[in-house]
Amino acid sequence: MNRLNLAWRMALSEWNAGELRVLLLAVLIAVSGFASVGGFTMRMHTALRQESHRLLGADLVLVSDHAPDRNRIGQARKQGLRAVEIEQFSSMVSGVGNNFRLAQIKAVEDGYPLRGRLRIADAVPGAERIAAGIPPPGSVWLEPRLAQSLGVHVGSVIELGYSKLKVGALLTHDPDLGGEVFNLAPWLIMNRSDIPATKLIMPGSRVSYRLLFAGSSSRIQAFRSMLIKHLSPGQKLLTVADARPEVKDMLAKAEKYLGLAVLLSAVLAAIAIAISVRHFVGRHLDAYAVLRCFGATRRTILSLFMLQITAIGGLGAILGMAFGYAGQSVLSGLVDTLMHLILPPVSVLPFLQAGLAGMILLTGFSFPALFALRNISALRILRRDSPAFNGASVLTYLPGLFTLEALMLWQAHDARLVLWITAGLVGFMALTVLTAWGLVHLAGSLGEYYRQGWGQGLLNLRRRRKSSVIQISAFTLAILSLLFLSLVRNELLGDWRDTLPINTPNRFVINIQPGQLATLRLFFQRHEMAAVRFFPMIRGRLTAINGRKVNTEEYADKQTRRLLDREFNLSYADSLPPDTVYAAGKGWNGGHPPDQFSVEQGIADRLHVKPGDRLSFDVGGSSVSAPVTSLRKVKWDSFKVNFFVVANSALLKNMPASYVTSFYLPPSRIEVLNELIKAYPNLTVIDVSAILHTLESELNQAAQAVEFVFLFSLASALSVLYATIVATRDERARETALWRVLGARRRQLWLVQTVEFAAIGLLAGLLAAAGASVIGWSVGYRLFGIPYHFDMHLWLIGTFGSGLIIALIGLASLWPLNRLPPITVLRAAIE
Amino acid sequence: MTDIADIPILRVVNLARHVWVNDAPLTILHPGSFDIRKGESVAIVGASGSGKSTLLGLLAGLDTPDAGEVWLSGTELTAMDEDGRAILRGEKIGFVFQSFQLLPLMTALENVMLPLELRLFPDARQRAQYWLERVGLADRRHYRARVLSGGEQQRVAIARAFATNPDLLLADEPTGNLDAETGARLIELLFELNRENGTTLVLVTHDAELATRCSRRLLLQAGRLELSA
Numbered sequence A: 001m002n003r004l005n006l007a008w009r010m011a012l013s014e015w016n017a018g019e020l021r022v023l024l025l026a027v028l029i030a031v032s033g034f035a036s037v038g039g040f041t042m043r044m045h046t047a048l049r050q051e052s053h054r055l056l057g058a059d060l061v062l063v064s065d066h067a068p069d070r071n072r073i074g075q076a077r078k079q080g081l082r083a084v085e086i087e088q089f090s091s092m093v094s095g096v097g098n099n100f101r102l103a104q105i106k107a108v109e110d111g112y113p114l115r116g117r118l119r120i121a122d123a124v125p126g127a128e129r130i131a132a133g134i135p136p137p138g139s140v141w142l143e144p145r146l147a148q149s150l151g152v153h154v155g156s157v158i159e160l161g162y163s164k165l166k167v168g169a170l171l172t173h174d175p176d177l178g179g180e181v182f183n184l185a186p187w188l189i190m191n192r193s194d195i196p197a198t199k200l201i202m203p204g205s206r207v208s209y210r211l212l213f214a215g216s217s218s219r220i221q222a223f224r225s226m227l228i229k230h231l232s233p234g235q236k237l238l239t240v241a242d243a244r245p246e247v248k249d250m251l252a253k254a255e256k257y258l259g260l261a262v263l264l265s266a267v268l269a270a271i272a273i274a275i276s277v278r279h280f281v282g283r284h285l286d287a288y289a290v291l292r293c294f295g296a297t298r299r300t301i302l303s304l305f306m307l308q309i310t311a312i313g314g315l316g317a318i319l320g321m322a323f324g325y326a327g328q329s330v331l332s333g334l335v336d337t338l339m340h341l342i343l344p345p346v347s348v349l350p351f352l353q354a355g356l357a358g359m360i361l362l363t364g365f366s367f368p369a370l371f372a373l374r375n376i377s378a379l380r381i382l383r384r385d386s387p388a389f390n391g392a393s394v395l396t397y398l399p400g401l402f403t404l405e406a407l408m409l410w411q412a413h414d415a416r417l418v419l420w421i422t423a424g425l426v427g428f429m430a431l432t433v434l435t436a437w438g439l440v441h442l443a444g445s446l447g448e449y450y451r452q453g454w455g456q457g458l459l460n461l462r463r464r465r466k467s468s469v470i471q472i473s474a475f476t477l478a479i480l481s482l483l484f485l486s487l488v489r490n491e492l493l494g495d496w497r498d499t500l501p502i503n504t505p506n507r508f509v510i511n512i513q514p515g516q517l518a519t520l521r522l523f524f525q526r527h528e529m530a531a532v533r534f535f536p537m538i539r540g541r542l543t544a545i546n547g548r549k550v551n552t553e554e555y556a557d558k559q560t561r562r563l564l565d566r567e568f569n570l571s572y573a574d575s576l577p578p579d580t581v582y583a584a585g586k587g588w589n590g591g592h593p594p595d596q597f598s599v600e601q602g603i604a605d606r607l608h609v610k611p612g613d614r615l616s617f618d619v620g621g622s623s624v625s626a627p628v629t630s631l632r633k634v635k636w637d638s639f640k641v642n643f644f645v646v647a648n649s650a651l652l653k654n655m656p657a658s659y660v661t662s663f664y665l666p667p668s669r670i671e672v673l674n675e676l677i678k679a680y681p682n683l684t685v686i687d688v689s690a691i692l693h694t695l696e697s698e699l700n701q702a703a704q705a706v707e708f709v710f711l712f713s714l715a716s717a718l719s720v721l722y723a724t725i726v727a728t729r730d731e732r733a734r735e736t737a738l739w740r741v742l743g744a745r746r747r748q749l750w751l752v753q754t755v756e757f758a759a760i761g762l763l764a765g766l767l768a769a770a771g772a773s774v775i776g777w778s779v780g781y782r783l784f785g786i787p788y789h790f791d792m793h794l795w796l797i798g799t800f801g802s803g804l805i806i807a808l809i810g811l812a813s814l815w816p817l818n819r820l821p822p823i824t825v826l827r828a829a830i831e
Numbered sequence B: 001m002t003d004i005a006d007i008p009i010l011r012v013v014n015l016a017r018h019v020w021v022n023d024a025p026l027t028i029l030h031p032g033s034f035d036i037r038k039g040e041s042v043a044i045v046g047a048s049g050s051g052k053s054t055l056l057g058l059l060a061g062l063d064t065p066d067a068g069e070v071w072l073s074g075t076e077l078t079a080m081d082e083d084g085r086a087i088l089r090g091e092k093i094g095f096v097f098q099s100f101q102l103l104p105l106m107t108a109l110e111n112v113m114l115p116l117e118l119r120l121f122p123d124a125r126q127r128a129q130y131w132l133e134r135v136g137l138a139d140r141r142h143y144r145a146r147v148l149s150g151g152e153q154q155r156v157a158i159a160r161a162f163a164t165n166p167d168l169l170l171a172d173e174p175t176g177n178l179d180a181e182t183g184a185r186l187i188e189l190l191f192e193l194n195r196e197n198g199t200t201l202v203l204v205t206h207d208a209e210l211a212t213r214c215s216r217r218l219l220l221q222a223g224r225l226e227l228s229a
């Protein structure tokens, strides 16, 4: 075909002129950005999910208080899921010399755990290894603290019910924490086939039956919906979210961040493409006008252009996908070794999406060019100044914006987020363009006063006002995206770090009797742990709200009902800690009024309790009643001792109480615990360091993901910078050559160029810092719950950092041109 | 002892220029020598592609030769670095291009002011305005260069070339892109300035009549200099 041939020949000659390469590069950067981020985040996402699923030992757990229908296992397997059945119950275990201890027994079958691995050791401390399977029939694995208190070790025999079982190993890690953070009794894990002989599970025994399922998320999802329909009373479904609300929250935030980073990268890529297309067409309008002179129809020219664009887009997309694949595997490799994450293989989907996205963006942002081409006339050749992109062309960017919008929706699946970003961006860009316009004129006026030197740089800024405003706005957006992302990133990381401060308590001690307080205080003082505080704990059942008897039937939510059936842990204090955060009302300091409660916000919401409501508790047979004066926010994952309900001391201090405490014990000081237990055998010490450890590594993983994705946004921002610089390079080169013809020295040129680039960078940085503050204040709070605070670094880095970087890169791009003999540049410019 | 007036304003010694085409050297200017004295007007003539623009670019120090020397008022231009040449150019040489080469985003006035500002003339604006008046463009001074017509652009280019009061004016087909009448007016202007200021004129031209008005002609044939009277 003739036209194809022409397009091809034009493309070839333009390739040599370097024009197409720029456009290709923009598409390539966009697509590889998309593909890397997309491919990597998809893998990361899946891995993070699977990692957190290890906490359950499965993806989905059916918990039942009666023996469940075993058919479920068969059904699940038929649907391609893995499934095992386990039972959990409490029982006394005896070791050497009738030494009885209460343990939580977990009877498992082959295949357990479905997610994660059991880890065992022969002695603690000693070498830990990954268990090849489950305890073989006839043997059990114990938690080290259970073995220690029973006085047994590997090889010993323990008695469990009517059976004698051998200790096969010490259980150092079980991914299934059972969804409960505070497991009071230590675990013992055994083979399910040994259960009948123990005769421990009899009709009427309190056993928690659990069916564990794992598989691909779509299958799990389908299976879950099926199970939900057939849940019988006494059954419930657990997923990671139920097990670990704080992990869910963290994952949600990390996902939001990754999504946001991808979206902003998409916007930046779009800008790079828009600039490149504009540049490309601007450079070739003459060629098209010549074709028009020779009788080419409008259609011929348009299809010629579309052919070229499609060819570049296709090539860019393919190369971008390849680069993206490399990028994501480099990243994944890094992550693999950094976090011991096993990433699932990457699917082709994100790459196809990225390629398609690049093509769509390119097409969308080619519209202004199409419009300009449609209007092109042969006159262009006679008067080179006939404008290529006039006022109407602003509207022609709409198709591009729509495609971008559609792309964002497609990538984010979050209409609200996209709406927010769009509204923010449109408003912000309008403001930016206006402000930039004003500033460019201001800079020009300033330049007038120093025409003989650096002022020319500012004058240049004004002379090129349209292109300056476009550049400043594009850079502003790029810098803004980076500033905003790093702002959010820092806040998220900080927030996560704050979740687990250095000395987060890792031991809880409960069951402390009032008479032991005095000597315990002395004990902790002796071990330089004088800061340890004791909290009274009283068990009470909520009987009435505002004098009305509490009726569990009134609460639809099962969890609330369960809560009401159990006893609350109440506490009392002379004053509430000064760092308490109140959702409503205020705490007390001192005894007035003596009868008042402070209630945790979450439970107050469940019970529909507001400040002013009167709560009545049954505490050990006597009734206690007082109004609620405040609602508190409690961070349950802070690992501090917390209570749902705290009363003023006057109200409860005569009630029978035991005391609890929590503290941080460094691993090197374990002997303190041994001494404590020896001196006070009645105390129960709960070790949460393993849980803390898991949580910590999860936080780190999420943080790493966030850091990595940030790098990609950085690359996209740099691509905008590159596209802009390439787009104006020819013009600048010709200008520079002319300046030198007219006698400008190198120093004068550098000064002027530096001033111009630095001014662009500084103005963009200034606007971006202002924007980041506003957006950080509004969007950051909405999306991530981050409170705004003035950040001096943001302004300094945003303004001067970007001024410096843009000046350096701009100057570096002109460096080779500044060195060419002027005649070479001018000859090339005449073309 | 040589009289200062005897030093030629331009001395060219064995000046040659090659370019590389497909990895083979191609001589576009064969070694040639000549002198141009102060106040002379010299026409460089020759067929298209004979190397006229190449020679002119070398004389102005816009390009570096592969052999030979160019001396400007007793200073060896070809021995200087790019910066040195730029300074000397700013002081002594005005250049008018075949294709105008104005800075398109600057106004006419700014274009004329630029070489003055680069040399830190305190009265850059007044001088520029004076020269724009001389070329008849006072009323167009605040127009951007790119909206001016071809003839107007070339007049601005000439005003710019004269603004620094150069000793030597090099012009590459200054009328090549203009109609006959406008071209003739511009040539008048050039010679007028040549007379008034004693500016040495070196013109590249295809116009035989214009060539005969010059005091001397240099003929280029396929890169070879043929001196003629």
Ligand SMILES: Nc1ncnc2c1ncn2[C@@H]1O[C@H](COP(=O)(O)OP(=O)(O)OP(=O)(O)O)[C@@H](O)[C@H]1O
Pocket (backbone or CB within 6 Å): B019, B020, B021, B028, B046, B047, B048, B049, B050, B051, B052, B053, B054, B055
């Ligand atoms: N950088 C270069 N690479 C290759 N060839 C070159 C280069 N510069 C000039 N030439 C060639 O040198 C020859 C002389 O060029 P020049 O521009 O000096 O010609 P000219 O006499 O000014 O022609 P015209 O009257 O058409 O302007 C031409 O054949 C041209 O193609």
Ligand SMILES: [Mg+2]
Pocket (backbone or CB within 6 Å): B052, B053, B054, B098, B172
């Ligand atoms: Mg020429």
